[in-house]
Amino acid sequence: MGNPLILHQKRGSFMSTLSYYRPVDGKRYLDEVQDEAYASSSLHGDALIEAESRIPRRTAIVEPASGAMPAHRAERLCLSGAWRMIDCDPADPGDPAPNTGWFGRRAKASPGMIEKWYAPGFDRSAWHEVQVPTTVQKALVELGLLEDPLWNTNTIDELEAHGEPKERPLWFRRTRVERRDWWFAKTFETPPAWRGKRLTLRFDGLDYSGTVFFNGASLGHHKGMFGGPDLDITGLIRYDGPNELVMRIDQAPESWNGLLKGSPGFGWHYGHLISMGIWRDVWVQAEPDVAIVDPYVATASIEGGAAKLRIAFAADSRSADRATVVVEGDIRRKGAPADAASALRFRSAVEASYGRNEFEADVELPDPALWWPVGYGDPALYTLTLAVRDAEDAAEAVDAIAVDFGVRTIELRPFADTAPETEYRWQFVVNGVPMFIKGANWCWPDPMLEQNEALYERLLELARRGNVQMLRAWGGGLVEGDFFYRMCDEKGIMVYQEFPLCWGPPDSPHTDLGVLDRQVTRSVKRLRSHPSLVMWGGGNENGPHGGADEGLFLVGRRCRRFDPSRPYHRTDPWGGSVHNWHVYHFGEPMDAATLAMPSVMYGEYGIPSMPNRDSCLRYVPEEALASWPPTEDSRGLLAHSHQFSLKDVIKVMRYGAYGPIRDWDDYIAYSQTAQGETLRFTAEIQRAGAGVTKSGFWYYKFTDLFPGHSWGIIDYYGTPKLSYYRAMQACRPRSAFATYAKMNGWAAGETFEAGIHAANETRETLDGASVSATLYGSDLIELWSNRYEGLTLAPNAVVSVDRVAIALAEDERIRPFLLAVALRAADGSLVADQWYWFNAQAKSEELLAFEGRHTGNAENEYPGEQAAEAFDLYASLPDAPMRRLPEARLEWSLERSADGTAGEIRIRNVGAVPAVRVTIEGFPDDDWGSYLGDNDLGLYPGEARGIPFQTRRECPLDGISVGAWNAPRI
Structure with a gap:
């Protein structure tokens, strides 16, 4: 790459010189309205973070450097692994209300606090040994002390027998596990070489709140599951014996409202499990005298064959004296060897005072390889390494840090009809190229928070192959972790990351602004250099406000201050986007309801479906699928449906009535068909207006959190439904398609x-x-x-x-x-x-009248006898029009590579008429190493199509069959 062209940045704020939008003469959009409000506000939750946000950034004057980067070895001790765990009754806060007397019901400490389970030397030998990171539920299942909550009726049994409070609906009660305090303990030795050094105890993820004790001393109470606390233990550490770390995790929160915590497990969705535990790593770190922290790389511009990179970092100094230190930088393609001649090296001498020192610099990268999203090119990645020497001639670095990034600009532009003041710019422009966004909603894949990297790899690879350009990390889920973002970086998948503030009134009394401030700031700093991350959001479906919007306002203020290169949207839908739940929830026709709700961006739309039979049998026994229709006694299936009810199945039959529905196999096939058609219809309506009035869509949704009847086109086990292939087809970068007013x-x-x-x-x-x-x-x-x-x-x-x-x-x-x-x-x-x-649907007049009576949010619920009537009507459909088309005839063959890992299924229509809905069955797509290139397609007479596949060598393929709705399966 050669030496950099050094650009001395002009004085000014970081935000003023780095932005995702350009002013438009005479117009002011919601982006500007927000930014002006943030700039004039002093709203904060944490005074230390507010003070940090006001530290001026100083320009680091960089110059070319040569030679190797100085050596550095981080001094960190990972405390993950074997811990001890036990439970007890939670503390009783008492009830000092006047109607109970002067003192009320006295508060009572928990048994763990009364007996001082945190005290050094306390005998914890009877506690259970567990492997951290873990949630309490995961650990108990592995110990054999909790029936798998994802199997059959286990969760609904627990809630019926033991759920509290009893006056709540079943799905909103709390299990015994969720109503207990849980204690974790770890004993470890400290390296003697650390004597005299400042030591920090760091938690990457505690869920959701609790108190930390170290060697018998309380270090305070923490709330928030996305990192922290970071605690100074220098004065408490022992070098002459074991150190004892004890963590008390509080009972599960009563509500998700106002908390940065995933919400589906609280019971509103189609499962119940409120996670709690130590779900990410725990560390002890020896701190250097000068630490390099919070690196941030953003691409300011790409022009003239070079990229101008904006690099920011902080230097935390323990020295009482102002001192000059040398910061060295190295930029190279990710994975390039240490001696790579193409590396770009630079250095800067900076002055650091006691405490935090903020710096920024511009570096020009010649001939950069750009990061492109799916369909537009390779997602090239770079690594920036920063190291600090405390003297010019020091052989080793005092500290060093590395961060991956991509050379990628993100800009949002308005359309001609974008409303000033009230709407955001919605046209996404990446590296100067306007793009129509073909995307999906993402929900984290495990309610017990297992960070299974193989599962993340599987799901994100399915997204890439499914032509998903952007995932909306939905604001009822998680702020996703480092592995998720590394995979999205590598696969070219853009991400709109919402913070998990879901359906709360904007001025929610449950919102602790201090917790919010700390958690959001930590998350933004952790993720902001990832090129896949293109937008922040405050949460999901939060309503309008009357001026008291402190929580979402503070999130936006922190996002824009600490990451000015990306947009922040207050919530979604907001500022021009819509979510369409008139389809499905209200029972309105899919086509008419979509056309009646035009929008620049469709943030959510879709219907649920049933997983494949083999996947169903992983969460219910065979006999559960043996009888139809389901009833209120079908408890295993109800336990895996929305709010433990039949209404979801009935709502979907309205859209999937392609023939009589008389067993679960009919329902599985027709629900997946209807789901795919629903996703495609709206996607193509949006795509027809690409670049003029439409910016894209995020269908709801790609992944599932629980096994069961839900909206994901990939089920909980990582297996695609047929609807996955219809969505894949609708999102192809090159395509011909049709738009129309109605299907029936x-x-x-x-x-x-x-x-x-x-x-x-x-x-x-x-x-x-x-x-x-x-x-x-x-x-x-x-x-x-x-x-x-x-x-x-x-x-x-x-x-x-x-x-x-x-x-x-x-x-x-x-x-x-x-x-x-x-x-x-x-x-x-x-x-x-x-x-x-x-x-394609032949509904009787009686059924149409029944559906008409059950259109609307309140009418589309189907209690008691209405459910039985619905199942009878859909079972007695008079016809299956698509099943009586003239017959086609198929032939197929399979070719497999010599090493067995790839091949092609070649299908030919040798009949005289088109083959409609040609499907491949028996392919091992439940195996995480297996991928099928297409499915559920049409073939003209005489046409042959090769369907590529990838699989593991040991996967058998002898169960494959091919058929169509008008051709027998062979």
Whole structure:
């Protein structure tokens, strides 16, 4: 890379010189409105953080450096591993209300405090040995002391028998585990070489609150699960014997409202488990005299073949005297060897006073490899290493720190119809390229907070292969961890990270601004250099406010102060985006309800579905799936449904009535079909307006937190549903697709209208392309066809190819009818296709009347006899139109590479009519090393399609079969 071009930054605030938006003459959008409010406010929760935020950043004048970076070895001791754990009754805070007398009910300490379980030398040999990091629930399951809460009826049994308070609905009660205090203890030795050094005890994650004791001394009470506390134990450490660390975890919080804590486990969703424990690592660290902390790398600009990097860092000094120290920097491609000639080296001599010293510098990186999101190029990564010497000639560094980053700019621009003052800029621009966002909502994958890196790798690889460009880390979940962000960096998946403040009134009395301030600031500093992170959000579905918006306002103030390179959105939906739950929750038609709610950005939409049968059998026994319909006595299935009820299944049948639903296999197939069609319809409505009035979508959702009937297109076990492949097809970077007004209810004599569109959301031109569109009747004979030749699709373009209007034929030929749209390259090879079906549901007048009576939020709940009536009506559907199409005939073969890890399933339609909904079954997609390139597709007569796959060598493939809705399975 050569030596850097040194840029001496002009004096000014960090925010004023680094921003994600540009002013627009005469207009002021919600972005500016927020920033002006943050700049003029002094609202804070933690005085120390507020003081730190006001420390002026000094310019570090950098110059070229040569030679190797100074050696450094961090002095850290990881305390993860074997700990001891026990429980006890929680403290009773008493009840000094006047109606109980002057003293009321006296407060009572917990047994652990009365007996001083934290005292040095206390006998803890009878406590359970557990492996930290862990949650209490995970540890108890592993010890055999708690029935797996994810299996069958275990959770619902516990809540029925022991859940409190009894007056609450079952799903909102608290289990015995959640109503106890839990104590953890660890004994460890300190390295003798650390004598005389300042030592810090660091917790990466305590869930959710508790008190830390060290060698018998209380170090205070902590709240917040995303890091902290950091505690000075220098005066308490022992070098002549064991040190005793004891942590008391409080009973689970009563409510998630106002807390930075994932909310689904509290019972509103489709499971119940409120996590608690030590869920991330614990460390003891010997601190240097001068420590380099909080590195931050942002790309200020990319122009003229070079990137201007803005680098910020802090130096924490213990010296009472102002001293000059030398900070050295090294930038190289991630994974490059230490002697890489391409490394960029620089140095700066800075003056550090006692306490915190903030610095910033601009460094020019020549010929950078850029970080690109999915579909646009490789996600190149770099590593910045900063080391500090306390003297020019010192052989070793006093301290060093490394951070990965990418050369990537993020900008948001307004559309022509963006409303000033009240709406955000919504057009995402990455590295100067405007992008339409094809994304999904993400929920953390394990209620017991196991940080299973193999599972994260599996899920994020499925996202990449599923053409997901951006994940909305949904504001009912977690602030995700380092491994998640490293994987997103490497796979080119952008992330909108919301803080888990969910459905709370903005001025929630439960919100502790001090906790919020500390947790948000820590999280922003930890994650802000990741190129995959492109936007912050305050939380999920928080309502309007009347001026008392302290919590979300403080989150925004900290995000914009400590990370000015990215946007912050107060919540979602907000400032132009929408969430559409009129579909499903209100029972409104998917197509009409979507078209009635146009939006620049769809933040949430979708319906749930049932996992595959094999996945179901991992959480309920075989007999649970043997009977249909489910009833209030189907307790195992109810335990894995929304609020332990039947209403979810009934709500979905409205959209999945492709034929009589008479067993669980019917329901699994039709619910996954309906889910896929729902996701595709809205995605393509949005995509048709890309770059003009629409910026994208995040369908709800990609992953599941609990096993069961839910919204994820990947189930809890990491297995794709059929809806995953429909979403994958809808998100292809290059595609031809159709938009239309309705899926059902077409009659003879009506005019079928559809928009035909082509997309090339890449950085390369597609020359000589063609688009074909064919309308088939129920006899699978063409009603209409057209081919659009010689198309040139510019980079990053979505174009309207045609608007067709076709008079529909006689009634018997349109029940159902189909539309196939395909994009082909200049050589005629298929790039992508989409198959649509209309009038595919044959609902009786009685069923339509029943659905009409149950449209609306309050009416769509199905208590008691209404549930039984619903199941009877859907079981007695008179027809399955898609199942009686003329028969096609399929042949297939399998080719596997010599090492067995890859291959192709080649399918040919040798019949005279199209094969509709061709599906591959029996592929081992429940194996985390196995990936199928496509599924649930259409084949023209005579067409052959090769479906690539990847798998582990030892995975058998002899169970594969191929069939279609109009072709027998072979």
